[in-house]
Amino acid sequence: xxxxxxxxxxxxxxxxxxxxxxxxxxxxxxxxxxxxxxxxxxxxxxxxxxxxxxxxxxxxxxxxxxxxxxxxxxxxxxxxxxxxxxxxxxxxxxxxxxxxxxxxxxxxxxxxxxxxxxxxxxxxxxxxxxxxxxxxxxxxxxxxxxxxxxxxxxxxxxxxxxxxxxxxxxxxxxxxxxxxxxxxxxxxxxxxxxxxxxxxxxxxxxxxxxxxxxxxxxxxxxxxxxxxxxxxxxxxxxxxxxxxxxxxx
Numbered sequence: 001x002x003x004x005x006x007x008x009x010x011x012x013x014x015x016x017x018x019x020x021x022x023x024x025x026x027x028x029x030x031x032x033x034x035x036x037x038x039x040x041x042x043x044x045x046x047x048x049x050x051x052x053x054x055x056x057x058x059x060x061x062x063x064x065x066x067x068x069x070x071x072x073x074x075x076x077x078x079x080x081x082x083x084x085x086x087x088x089x090x091x092x093x094x095x096x097x098x099x100x101x102x103x104x105x106x107x108x109x110x111x112x113x114x115x116x117x118x119x120x121x122x123x124x125x126x127x128x129x130x131x132x133x134x135x136x137x138x139x140x141x142x143x144x145x146x147x148x149x150x151x152x153x154x155x156x157x158x159x160x161x162x163x164x165x166x167x168x169x170x171x172x173x174x175x176x177x178x179x180x181x182x183x184x185x186x187x188x189x190x191x192x193x194x195x196x197x198x199x200x201x202x203x204x205x206x207x208x209x210x211x212x213x214x215x216x217x218x219x220x221x222x223x224x225x226x227x228x229x230x231x232x233x234x235x236x237x238x239x240x241x242x243x244x245x246x247x248x249x
Contacts, residue, residue: 088165
């Protein structure tokens, strides 16, 4: 599937060579993936499903991998012992979870409390023996691997966060930070109201993009962590809005 997300098509011969399986096993594998709705079989291979709203997380995790890793590593370096942090859902945040897990294996950050609405983040961090992770409840979205909705908002309203790390689907001067999911935007608004410091992690592809629902104006976020700024004009306007920006080299 990782190869398929990069190339859009995998042939039977490629699957045989990559996985060390027979032609018959490859065809059975392709049939299974097609039944799950992940792929469409064609003559001699498979293609990604045309249902673009499906497997959202799996697909986006394979996009801009190196940029997301750099952003995640920089964000993870901002965690201090004793912090109570909230980790939003999204693929860039999941790379931060990976970097944070690696850091915790090398040094102690205890006591550290981590709350997240992302099943992906929880699975990554729970592999670190000393890591305490609290997973919210609520309505589960399998495509995004996250929880949201009124129950999630009510649960998180009892917490106070030292640092909040969020993703976004769009950044613009007029809408600020926005998401394609209404429930996620509502949840982020709730979390921001209970946070001392807020950080947004986003690749530069999110600039000059308006998504469905805004969750924060630019001046409501303390720091944006990205891989690069599109141009000096935008950087100047972000500074005028009071938004600090750090670029993950």
